[in-house]
Amino acid sequence: MRIQDLIVSIQDAIEGKRKWQQKWRAHMARVKALPQDYQIVYKEIQNYLFKVGPVELTDGTDFLSTDLLSGIIDLFEEGAALGKDVLEVTGSDVAAFCDDLIKDSKTFADILQESIEQEVIKEIKKTMDNTK
Numbered sequence: 001m002r003i004q005d006l007i008v009s010i011q012d013a014i015e016g017k018r019k020w021q022q023k024w025r026a027h028m029a030r031v032k033a034l035p036q037d038y039q040i041v042y043k044e045i046q047n048y049l050f051k052v053g054p055v056e057l058t059d060g061t062d063f064l065s066t067d068l069l070s071g072i073i074d075l076f077e078e079g080a081a082l083g084k085d086v087l088e089v090t091g092s093d094v095a096a097f098c099d100d101l102i103k104d105s106k107t108f109a110d111i112l113q114e115s116i117e118q119e120v121i122k123e124i125k126k127t128m129d130n131t132k
Helices: 003-032 036-052 067-081 086-090 094-101 108-131
Strands: none
Touching (some): 036 067
């Protein structure tokens, strides 16, 4: 790779990060505009999703995609505008609400499980081949 190509690549990465930061700040401004009870539940949902790790939370780069989270804010903004309590929007079991949002999504736990299964199969096959 030429030096010039490397410099362009670094500049693109910096610009991508800058754009993502602007998008994230706008996203968080929307959260801060929500009523307090909605903010509390949103932050718990965000923490839950970060721990559970649906792959869709990343946009194919190292950056976080705000699509799923923005959809939750859309729902919350609508609920707040209608004067609903946040638990009327999510239901009383917020974790179940989150699980329902990502039920068809691949999680990082799924990827890890698949990786472990493949390793086990590979090691068993290698052991079986060595005993023949």
